[in-house]
Amino acid sequence: MSRYYPLILLCIFSSSQIAYANIKGTNEIEDCLTDLNIEIQKINHSYAYKLSILSEELELLNSSLKEENGSNILIQVFKNRIIIMDSIHYLKLLRAADIDKVRYSKGIEIIKILYEKSLALDHHFTTVNTLNDMQKISNPNNFKEFAIARQQFEFNSNKRQGFNLGSILGENMYASIIHSMISLFSNDDIRKSDKTKMLQEIECIMDFTLQMYNDLNTVYFESVYLKKGNKELIDELEQLFTDYTQPIKYSISLRECRDSDDWLTINIHLDRFINRLKFLRSSDLSQTEVSNMQIDLDFAIDRLLHFIGTYNSFINESRKFYEKFAIMLDSYDKEDLCNEKIPKDFITLKKSISLTIEKFDHTYKPVEITGSKMKQLLYGVGEY
Numbered sequence: 001m002s003r004y005y006p007l008i009l010l011c012i013f014s015s016s017q018i019a020y021a022n023i024k025g026t027n028e029i030e031d032c033l034t035d036l037n038i039e040i041q042k043i044n045h046s047y048a049y050k051l052s053i054l055s056e057e058l059e060l061l062n063s064s065l066k067e068e069n070g071s072n073i074l075i076q077v078f079k080n081r082i083i084i085m086d087s088i089h090y091l092k093l094l095r096a097a098d099i100d101k102v103r104y105s106k107g108i109e110i111i112k113i114l115y116e117k118s119l120a121l122d123h124h125f126t127t128v129n130t131l132n133d134m135q136k137i138s139n140p141n142n143f144k145e146f147a148i149a150r151q152q153f154e155f156n157s158n159k160r161q162g163f164n165l166g167s168i169l170g171e172n173m174y175a176s177i178i179h180s181m182i183s184l185f186s187n188d189d190i191r192k193s194d195k196t197k198m199l200q201e202i203e204c205i206m207d208f209t210l211q212m213y214n215d216l217n218t219v220y221f222e223s224v225y226l227k228k229g230n231k232e233l234i235d236e237l238e239q240l241f242t243d244y245t246q247p248i249k250y251s252i253s254l255r256e257c258r259d260s261d262d263w264l265t266i267n268i269h270l271d272r273f274i275n276r277l278k279f280l281r282s283s284d285l286s287q288t289e290v291s292n293m294q295i296d297l298d299f300a301i302d303r304l305l306h307f308i309g310t311y312n313s314f315i316n317e318s319r320k321f322y323e324k325f326a327i328m329l330d331s332y333d334k335e336d337l338c339n340e341k342i343p344k345d346f347i348t349l350k351k352s353i354s355l356t357i358e359k360f361d362h363t364y365k366p367v368e369i370t371g372s373k374m375k376q377l378l379y380g381v382g383e384y
Helices: 005-012 029-067 071-129 132-136 144-154 167-171 173-186 192-245 254-260 263-283 287-329 344-361 372-379
Strands: none
Touching (some): 192 287, 263 287
């Protein structure tokens, strides 16, 4: 490549540089991809103008080659032609590097957005599957009315026919209900009318817990399963960030970067990386290093796209789980009759699940990144 082309570029163009958007925490990946397309269009538009000027110069030189006969003039035209061609090649290298930079930056933004979504989802799963209320509302022994009634049933029961449950079976839902019923019907000291009244006090509790015990436990344990899956997703995303930023020699973890709000430092490392890539491309000093640097950039973005596929699969799976939870909890058909006895936490849980399904459709929704948008990230192809 000719050593003269930087001079001609300085003569033709000003020294102003293209401004890049800082890495920022947008709320939607769709907005991020739209910004990416706009940035690519700006870069291409800027370089298209510069390249058009050089192309016109090249056309003039090509025309003069056909008209000139003098050897000295032809030699000078050939030299100028080589300088122009080298300048065009150099500009294309700069354009590719600038597009690589904005592609990489948007990749960081996407990782940041996905991390926030995954952490929010982890918090939600933690809230659901660590609720002591989940265990409380599924066992009648935790209801005050049932505990009082059970004591009354057992008090003055037939000592020969009666028996006491041990501490383990006493906490077991099915054993305690059966034992309470036996105590109630075998207790001759309680009048029939009182038995009926006492039974009415706890019938909604027993009906609710008998019907919903298994379902509530399913919600609990499958939420544990989803939390574990989300933790694996977060771990994979943190590893992706480490691998993604390794080429630009940024060694801080994703968690530390987020906690210290160190996103701008990534831009500094990226600037150094891109500037070296531009220098090596223009100087022809080490094309092997140039090739390796380009491969690192492309591989990092390819890894990001692969993770997006993993994220999408997890969100789709989680939404199906929550749809099942909603169906299970809506299956209790005595909710209107037993409204006063049903725990408020059960109603809260139902609302929380319905709200989460909406979040899966909006806040946590899968990332649609196909067609032209995937080309933008993979190859820097804009809609222009």
